[in-house]
Amino acid sequence: MREAIEGSLAIARAVAMCRPDVVAAYPITPQTHIVENLSRLVAEGQMHTEFVSVESEFSAASVVLGAAATGARAYTATASQGVLLMAEVLFNIAGLRIPLVMTVANRAVSAPLSIWNDHGDSMAVRDSGWIQIHCADNQEAVDTTIQAFRIAQETELPVMVCMDGFVLTHTMEIIDMPSQADVDGWLPPFEFDRRLDPANPKSFGMLVTPEYFAEIRHAHHAAMARALPVIEAADRDWAALTGRATGGLLAVEGDPEADVAIIAMGSTVGTLRAGMAADAGRAGPARLLNLRAFRPFPAEALRAALAGVKHLIVIDRAISPGLGGIVGAEVAAALYDMPDRPRLHNHALGLGGRDIPETIYADLLAAIKDLDAPGFSVFDADLAKLAPEDR
Amino acid sequence: MKEFRIHGRGGQGSVAAAYLLAAAAFEAGFTCQAFPSFGAERRGAPVTAFVRIDSAPIHLRAQIQTPDFLIVQDDTLLLDHAITAGLKPGGAMLVNSERPGEAIAADFGCRAFCVPATALAVETIGKPIPNTALLAAFLGLSGLMPLEALASALKGRFKGDTLARNLALIDRTAASVPQGLWKEPADA
Numbered sequence: 001m002r003e004a005i006e007g008s009l010a011i012a013r014a015v016a017m018c019r020p021d022v023v024a025a026y027p028i029t030p031q032t033h034i035v036e037n038l039s040r041l042v043a044e045g046q047m048h049t050e051f052v053s054v055e056s057e058f059s060a061a062s063v064v065l066g067a068a069a070t071g072a073r074a075y076t077a078t079a080s081q082g083v084l085l086m087a088e089v090l091f092n093i094a095g096l097r098i099p100l101v102m103t104v105a106n107r108a109v110s111a112p113l114s115i116w117n118d119h120g121d122s123m124a125v126r127d128s129g130w131i132q133i134h135c136a137d138n139q140e141a142v143d144t145t146i147q148a149f150r151i152a153q154e155t156e157l158p159v160m161v162c163m164d165g166f167v168l169t170h171t172m173e174i175i176d177m178p179s180q181a182d183v184d185g186w187l188p189p190f191e192f193d194r195r196l197d198p199a200n201p202k203s204f205g206m207l208v209t210p211e212y213f214a215e216i217r218h219a220h221h222a223a224m225a226r227a228l229p230v231i232e233a234a235d236r237d238w239a240a241l242t243g244r245a246t247g248g249l250l251a252v253e254g255d256p257e258a259d260v261a262i263i264a265m266g267s268t269v270g271t272l273r274a275g276m277a278a279d280a281g282r283a284g285p286a287r288l289l290n291l292r293a294f295r296p297f298p299a300e301a302l303r304a305a306l307a308g309v310k311h312l313i314v315i316d317r318a319i320s321p322g323l324g325g326i327v328g329a330e331v332a333a334a335l336y337d338m339p340d341r342p343r344l345h346n347h348a349l350g351l352g353g354r355d356i357p358e359t360i361y362a363d364l365l366a367a368i369k370d371l372d373a374p375g376f377s378v379f380d381a382d383l384a385k386l387a388p389e390d391r
Numbered sequence: 392m393k394e395f396r397i398h399g400r401g402g403q404g405s406v407a408a409a410y411l412l413a414a415a416a417f418e419a420g421f422t423c424q425a426f427p428s429f430g431a432e433r434r435g436a437p438v439t440a441f442v443r444i445d446s447a448p449i450h451l452r453a454q455i456q457t458p459d460f461l462i463v464q465d466d467t468l469l470l471d472h473a474i475t476a477g478l479k480p481g482g483a484m485l486v487n488s489e490r491p492g493e494a495i496a497a498d499f500g501c502r503a504f505c506v507p508a509t510a511l512a513v514e515t516i517g518k519p520i521p522n523t524a525l526l527a528a529f530l531g532l533s534g535l536m537p538l539e540a541l542a543s544a545l546k547g548r549f550k551g552d553t554l555a556r557n558l559a560l561i562d563r564t565a566a567s568v569p570q571g572l573w574k575e576p577a578d579a
Contacts (some may be wrong), residue, residue, distance in 0.1 A: 004417035004544075006410065136486055137450075167452050171426040172410045174417055267452050274451035353429060357453045 007138040007168045010175050011077075011103055012037030013231075014145045016047045017183040018101075021072035021190070024052040024063035030115065032081040032105045032169045038075075051218045057082040061089035061102075062173040067102040068093075069204060071195035073149065075100065079165050080107035083121040085126055089224075091160075093131030095216075096204050097223070099152035099192060103145065105165035106266065106317070108352040116353020117165045118316035119265065122294075123326050129220050131227055132295040136269035138168050139175050140246045142257050144292075146178065147234040147246065150187055150377070154234075155227040156194070160195065164267040166353070178242060224296040231293055247290055249298035251306045260365060261306055261342070263289040263331060264315040267280075268349075268356055275361025278365035283365040286313075291327065299334035312342040319348045324376030347379035354380050393400030393535065394455045395442040397472055399522075402434040407548075408462065408522035409440035414544035415526070419536035424449045431507040437468060444535070458482060462529060464521050466490065475499050483573050485529050487521045502573065504532060507562060515560040516553070527561035534536070534574040538565050 005013075023042070025035035034379045041047040050067075055293045057078050064074040078086060083104055093100065094347060104122045108114040122132055131151065135141035141163040148159040156223070208216060216254065232248040239245035254262075254276060264272055269290045276286060289305055291298075306312060312335075316325035323329060328346030335341040347367055350356045360380075367373060383391040395412065399405030406427040413425035421444045428439035441455040457477040466488035468474055475484060483502035486495055487509055496503035506528040508521030515524075523545065530538050538561060543559050 002417075004414045005421055166429040167426070170429065171424060171452075172413050173424045173449070174422055270450040271452045274449075277450075355454045357456075360450050 001179070002174055004172055005138075005175050005177070007141060007163065007170065008034065008105075009037050009176065010138055010142050010186060011145055011163070012041065013142045013177065014142045015075050015101075015103075016041050016049075017178065017180050018146060018149045018187055019047075019073065020049050020075040022050045022052065022064060022074045023076065024054055024060045024074070025069070026055070026057045026060050026078065026082060027053050030078070030082050030107060032077060032079060032103075032165070034077045034103055034105070034169070057085040058089060060087040061093065062159075064100050064102075065093045065096070065098055068098045068192065068288075069096070069196050071190070071197075073100075073190035075102065075113075076160035077103040077105065079105040080109055080115070080121050083125060084109060090128045090130060093158045095220070097156045097194075098158060099156050101148045101159050101161065102143070103151055104116040104160050104162045105169045106162050107165040109312065114352040117167050117317075118351045118353070119162070120165075120235050120319075120351075122160060122162045123318040125160075126295060126326070129157070129224070130295060131155070131157050131224070131293070132162055133159065133231070133292050134162045134265040134294060135168065135246070135292070136267060136290050138163075138173055139244065139291075141168060143238060143242070143244055143246045144176055146187065147231075147238050149190075150234050151227065151230055153188070153190055153192070154230050155223060156192070157223060157227060162266065167267045176242075176244065177328075182241060186238065193209055193232055196248075201288035223247040224319065228293070228296050228298060243272060244332050247292050249293040249301050250305060251290040251292065252287055254288035255289065258285040258287045259310040260284065260313070261289060261309045261311070262315065262361075262364065262367065263291050263327065263356060265291045265294060265327065266317060268315055268317065271356050271358060272361050275358045278358055279362050282386070283362040286361075286365065292301065294327070297330055297334065298318050302331065302334050303338055306342060308340075309342040311345060313345045313347065313368070315364075316346065316348040317350055317353065319378065322369070324348070328376060340371045344375060345373070346376045348377070349379040351378065356380075392445040393460070394442055394458045395444070395460045395462060396455050396458040397436050397440040397442065397464070400434075400468070401436045401438050403438075403464045404520050404522035405438045405464055406440045406524060408464070409442045411523065411541065411544050411548065412526055412529075413443045413444070415530075415536060416442075416541040418543040419540035421446060422449050422537070428454060431499045460485070460533070462525055462531070463487065464525060466505075469495065469498070472499070475501055481530060483532075485532065487525055496576075501516060501571050504528070504568065504572070506568065509566070511564055512560060515523070515563060516556040523557045524560050524564040527565040528568045531565040531570055531571045533569040534571045538562070
């Protein structure tokens with residue numbers, strides 16, 4: 001049913017429809033209304049869930065790890081510094097191949113202190129072995145959250161649903177909320193064959209000597225590759241039920257014949273969409289790629305979507321100091337073998353909540369024409385604010 | 392698309408006003424988007440919230456720089472003349488104030504109307520929270536959507552006595568303003 005609803009409340013209700021057995025969360029900053037709304041739903045008796053309010057994100061991650069290991073459907077949410085405080089446990093969750101779902105309300109990481117949106121937090125744990133899926137709007141975030149529970153249990157991998165903090169979490173917009181009956185019929189009950197069971201004792205996370213560590217990492221990498229079709233299948237099945245596809249690994253929109261393409265993750269996609277419509281052909285058309293799956297990285301789908309593209313603009317909402325753009329570097333690697341690979345224009349923008357205006361579309365396209373431009377820039381940085389050596 | 396910027400102080404329900412206006416627009420059959428200007432929330436500090444209302448899906452996520460309408464919940468915020476920055480030509484400002492709207496219109500060079508929303512709220516709901524009265528006044532002035540849409544949005548947010556008092560407040564305030572003063576011929 002279509003409703004005007006705030007992103008965080010919509011995610012809480014979507015999580016509730018997935019009937020998690022355990023939700024653990026640190027309730028204080030940096031946290032969203034997601035877990036506040038979940039705790040209310042539990043307190044009101046609308047959710048039959050063990051809600052564990054913990055003293056840190058390290059504990060929140062540890063509780064959901066333990067809960068899922070015993071065969072419970074588990075969920076948590078965090079943002080920013082919370083992701084970093086969880087980091088050690090996130091690697092353990094993934095390394096132990098524990099299926100659970102976490103929302104990251106993407107926010108910048110200190111220092112300098114910032115509470116605003118960028119992708120610095122989830123990028124910091126991109127190598128943790130979690131599936132990471134980014135959402136362009138709150139409808140995608142709701143649908144992806146439900147799909148994530150199915151993807152997690154089918155792949156036996158943890159899934160991080162990334163949604164832009166504030167820009168999506170605090171925005172009220174119209175969302176077609178699924179019904180409980182829809183979700184109940186679509187999402188099978190949680191089953192985890194490797195679960196801890198007193199009747200069948202086993203150990204998790206034992207010491208692994210050099211004779212096996214490489215094989216286990218290789219197997220994890222292989223499991224991530226197998227997750228690619230699972231992510232696509234989950235979206236196809238969800239679309240068959242609801243009529244709404246999220247885009248799976250990546251979605252292509254705009255002009256499919258354009259020889260200019262823009263890749264973005266998250267809510268920036270919407271502003272680019274609006275910018276393209278408002279531009280009315282002055283800057284020219286573009287293919288717009290909504291890159292949803294960042295891990296596993298959909299290199300093959302990306303190459304297919306970029307056939308015939310001459311100029312590729314890759315937007316990063318985070319920076320790897322000393323390298324530049326993270327998505328940009330990964331896209332470059334994925335395209336290296338393409339015979340007619342496009343020229344790459346990699347820009348970080350919207351760091352630490354810098355507002356991204358509608359004109360960004362035309363500005364990015366105009367920048368292609370500068371043949372002397374560096375391969376990477378912080379596009380919206382005002383260099384005049386900096387000391388000469390930092391420009 | 393109609394774009395709104397709501398200015399208030401922490402505790403006056405500016406973000407709630409944005410959500411209520413968007414929810415009312417949805418009830419009236421429009422598309423909508425509402426979000427706060429993200430900052431550290433403190434009681435009394437200036438707060439800004441944004442609303443977009445359209446008849447087509449809204450994709451733009453940028454903060455609103457060139458609003459069609461300003462809703463100002465606290466007239467001390469008018470001390471900063473930058474408050475009307477970017478207001479579209481022909482745009483209008485609704486202010487919670489006991490002052491005459493003509494004086495503010497002359498000060499800022501834009502259409503302005505004042506409603507003593509805090510006084511009305513204290514009388515009717517017993518609290519100095521002007522947001523619902525201002526929204527009702529805006530709907531009366533603009534004719535953008537029927538007052539029933541706001542009543543439906545309030546029913547989604549409040550219950551019992553609080554709801555009843557707010558419904559009485561919006562009826563009373565909407566009736567007190569010149570109906571359709573800001574109505575555009577194109578707004579069919």
